[in-house]
Amino acid sequence: MKKITIAVDAMGGDHGPPVVVPACLHALKHHSILHLILVGDSEVLQRELQGRAYDTSRLTIQHASQRVEMDESPAHALRSKKDSSMRVAINLVKSGVAEACVSAGNTGALMATARFVLKTLPGIDRPAIVSTFPTQSNKNMRMLDLGANVDSSPEHLFQFAVMGSVLASAVDNIPSPKVCLLNIGHEDIKGNELVKQTAQLLQAVQTVNYAGYIEGDQIYQGDADVIVCDGFVGNVALKASEGIAIFIRDLLKEGYTRNWLTKLAALISMPILKALIKRIDPDRYNGACLIGLRGIVIKSHGGAKTFAFAHAIKEAIIQVEKNIPQRISAEVERLLKK
Amino acid sequence: MKKITIAVDAMGGDHGPPVVVPACLHALKHHSILHLILVGDSEVLQRELQGRAYDTSRLTIQHASQRVEMDESPAHALRSKKDSSMRVAINLVKSGVAEACVSAGNTGALMATARFVLKTLPGIDRPAIVSTFPTQSNKNMRMLDLGANVDSSPEHLFQFAVMGSVLASAVDNIPSPKVCLLNIGHEDIKGNELVKQTAQLLQAVQTVNYAGYIEGDQIYQGDADVIVCDGFVGNVALKASEGIAIFIRDLLKEGYTRNWLTKLAALISMPILKALIKRIDPDRYNGACLIGLRGIVIKSHGGAKTFAFAHAIKEAIIQVEKNIPQRISAEVERLLKK
Numbered sequence: 315m316k317k318i319t320i321a322v323d324a325m326g327g328d329h330g331p332p333v334v335v336p337a338c339l340h341a342l343k344h345h346s347i348l349h350l351i352l353v354g355d356s357e358v359l360q361r362e363l364q365g366r367a368y369d370t371s372r373l374t375i376q377h378a379s380q381r382v383e384m385d386e387s388p389a390h391a392l393r394s395k396k397d398s399s400m401r402v403a404i405n406l407v408k409s410g411v412a413e414a415c416v417s418a419g420n421t422g423a424l425m426a427t428a429r430f431v432l433k434t435l436p437g438i439d440r441p442a443i444v445s446t447f448p449t450q451s452n453k454n455m456r457m458l459d460l461g462a463n464v465d466s467s468p469e470h471l472f473q474f475a476v477m478g479s480v481l482a483s484a485v486d487n488i489p490s491p492k493v494c495l496l497n498i499g500h501e502d503i504k505g506n507e508l509v510k511q512t513a514q515l516l517q518a519v520q521t522v523n524y525a526g527y528i529e530g531d532q533i534y535q536g537d538a539d540v541i542v543c544d545g546f547v548g549n550v551a552l553k554a555s556e557g558i559a560i561f562i563r564d565l566l567k568e569g570y571t572r573n574w575l576t577k578l579a580a581l582i583s584m585p586i587l588k589a590l591i592k593r594i595d596p597d598r599y600n601g602a603c604l605i606g607l608r609g610i611v612i613k614s615h616g617g618a619k620t621f622a623f624a625h626a627i628k629e630a631i632i633q634v635e636k637n638i639p640q641r642i643s644a645e646v647e648r649l650l651k652k
Numbered sequence: 653m654k655k656i657t658i659a660v661d662a663m664g665g666d667h668g669p670p671v672v673v674p675a676c677l678h679a680l681k682h683h684s685i686l687h688l689i690l691v692g693d694s695e696v697l698q699r700e701l702q703g704r705a706y707d708t709s710r711l712t713i714q715h716a717s718q719r720v721e722m723d724e725s726p727a728h729a730l731r732s733k734k735d736s737s738m739r740v741a742i743n744l745v746k747s748g749v750a751e752a753c754v755s756a757g758n759t760g761a762l763m764a765t766a767r768f769v770l771k772t773l774p775g776i777d778r779p780a781i782v783s784t785f786p787t788q789s790n791k792n793m794r795m796l797d798l799g800a801n802v803d804s805s806p807e808h809l810f811q812f813a814v815m816g817s818v819l820a821s822a823v824d825n826i827p828s829p830k831v832c833l834l835n836i837g838h839e840d841i842k843g844n845e846l847v848k849q850t851a852q853l854l855q856a857v858q859t860v861n862y863a864g865y866i867e868g869d870q871i872y873q874g875d876a877d878v879i880v881c882d883g884f885v886g887n888v889a890l891k892a893s894e895g896i897a898i899f900i901r902d903l904l905k906e907g908y909t910r911n912w913l914t915k916l917a918a919l920i921s922m923p924i925l926k927a928l929i930k931r932i933d934p935d936r937y938n939g940a941c942l943i944g945l946r947g948i949v950i951k952s953h954g955g956a957k958t959f960a961f962a963h964a965i966k967e968a969i970i971q972v973e974k975n976i977p978q979r980i981s982a983e984v985e986r987l988l989k990k
Contacts, residue, residue: 385839387839387841422837422842448899449899450899450902461836464836464843464844465844465845496888498799498802498883498884498887498888498891499760501723501725503725504760505802505884506802506803506884507803529888529891530887530888530889530890530891530892530893530894530895531891531892531894531895531898532895533892533895533896534895534896534898534899535895543888545836546836546843546844546885547884547885547888549836549868550834550836550867550868550881550885550888550889550892551868551888551889551892552868552892553836553867553868553869554868554869554871554889554890554892554893555868555892555893555895555896556868556869557868557869557870557871557872557873557893558871558872558893558896558897558932559896559900560869560872561786561787561788561872561932562897562900562928562932564788565927565928565931565932566924566928569923569924569925569927569928570921570924572924575920576921576923576924578920579917579920579921579924582913582916582917582920583908583914583917583921585907585914586904586907586908586910586914586917587907589903589907590900590903590904590907593903594896594899594900594903
């Protein structure tokens with residue numbers, strides 16, 4: 315089996331090396347074909363690796379003297395952080411040394427840097443952020459864009475639909491993924507100009523299995539394989555969902571810790587609550603993809619802990635194995651030829 | 653105490669008279685100043701009232717020969733349903749016979765008809781849909797627009813902010829309600845042109861206590877008293893939240909009904925689960941306001957049952973008591989004079 319090399323921005327995220335390094339070792343243990351390049355302050359990284367057991371032939375350190383701060387502007391990062399762990403990791407993808415990179419760093423800076431260094435695929439105007447969501451039907455659902463673009467045109471959303479469809483088809487082996495547009499109603503007259511015009515573009519092609527509008531309350535039902543929206547809307551939908559889920563979790567926690575009887579109820583309920591948390595745990599879905607680039611870039615949640623970051627690395631492995639950028643390219647070329 | 657007369661569209665919603673009539677009787681029982689005009693097919697309504705005890709001096713029937721269907725286009729309803737229960741109920745507000753109207757009917761048709769019949773308040777270009785949300789801090793939060801407008805301008809969002817602020821101040825007695833703009837980040841550079849320009853408009857006035865951007869995951873935290881956004885975004889945020897809440901509810905239900913041990917756990921957990929449901933129960937927040945009109949129009953959820961519909965009537969009573977349209981008018985006039 316061919317080896318896979320992934321560059322990891324070891325300084326990114328809220329926690330940096332203390333989370334990223336153990337996550338990398340965890341990933342190496344679970345994926346025998348994996349080779350990792352830890353990018354960051356070599357002194358810090360060597361210290362973090364001290365005393366830990368790992369195969370030195372599969373884990374190397376690439377020094378980078380700078381790091382992009384979580385609140386740094388994308389423009390500033392692009393201009394003044396040319397030796398940041400993030401930039402160097404992306405450069406390794408550009409030069410072909412690594413087949414993908416993973417970062418928990420500043421999303422805006424990651425998007426801007428990846429776009430600048432790697433460029434978008436032919437026929438794709440803008441990259442998008444796509445992630446997997448849990449659903450009631452137990453199928454995976456992919457939604458994009460989750461915040462890379464805040465002023466998409468119908469053509470952009472159309473391209474997102476094509477990319478999402480390729481991704482769902484390649485990763486989940488769905489022959490003809492059902493693609494829906496997020497809207498505020500089902501009827502043709504509903505929605506803004508953006509969704510109406512995108513619907514027309516999607517109806518005109520055979521290559522995307524466009525299945526119409528979908529409303530916010532259907533996101534988690536699992537009827538759609540891919541849901542397409544502008545990044546502003548997608549980001550709000552994702553975060554609003556997180557917000558109410560945390561609200562409910564806190565109410566349950568508060569209720570179950572009130573007195574000895576509720577604590578007993580919690581004890582008996584533990585398997586149910588654990589199954590619930592496991593089912594909708596954002597850590598298990600960590601690893602959003604910056605799709606549409608000439609290279610694979612996976613964004614981990616900034617606050618990701620070891621398990622979650624390791625999941626983002628796994629996502630990168632899948633994308634490499636499935637040749638996602640090449641497949642999108644081929645699909646777009648096929649569309650453009652028509 | 654002065655009596656309050658409210659016109660109720662008795663034919664609207666998924667259930668119509670079998671839900672609306674008992675909800676009205678419930679409301680009459682709980683609000684001694686309330687008088688209701690049931691608008692709809694008089695034969696059907698009389699049949700529904702048969703055998704029920706109520707004060708005939710406080711409940712009258714106004715016949716309307718048509719009803720607006722739930723999937724009817726607003727334009728069609730406006731053009732061909734001039735004697736619909738919805739239209740007649742709104743006419744009663746226009747003529748001053750009723751001080752407010754409540755409908756569980758088709759939102760688009762209700763908005764179009766209310767806007768056509770009642771007109772917007774001076775200085776307000778467009779009405780918005782505003783509703784109350786539960787929050788972790790136990791304070792009420794109001795969000796608008798939830799779907800009346802899908803292509804708002806910065807001026808529209810600015811007006812929504814003014815209206816939301818007046819509403820929170822009048823209903824919840826908050827001297828200077830904290831108004832936030834929904835965005836996909838906190839920093840000034842984040843977001844689309846719409847939010848950036850609205851932020852500038854809000855920063856320029858003293859009358860609105862503008863407190864900056866807020867992200868989707870903060871909607872339920874309760875830091876803001878009012879959250880302002882375009883109707884497309886607000887509608888998606890609201891429905892996505894509903895979607896994940898239903899997902900979690902169903903997972904809990906599934907878990908707790910699996911076997912005798914989990915059923916026992918459910919029994920012991922019942923007070924906790926009931927408290928949870930009570931806290932975020934949409935029925936307790938039923939009754940969105942079509943704000944910005946020269947009259948009070950309350951929209952109940954289409955699927956509302958008796959308790960929820962009665963809550964929408966209560967919302968109408970509060971708005972009448974607090975003189976909401978007049979207060980918004982006064983505030984806008986004060987702003988325009990500057």
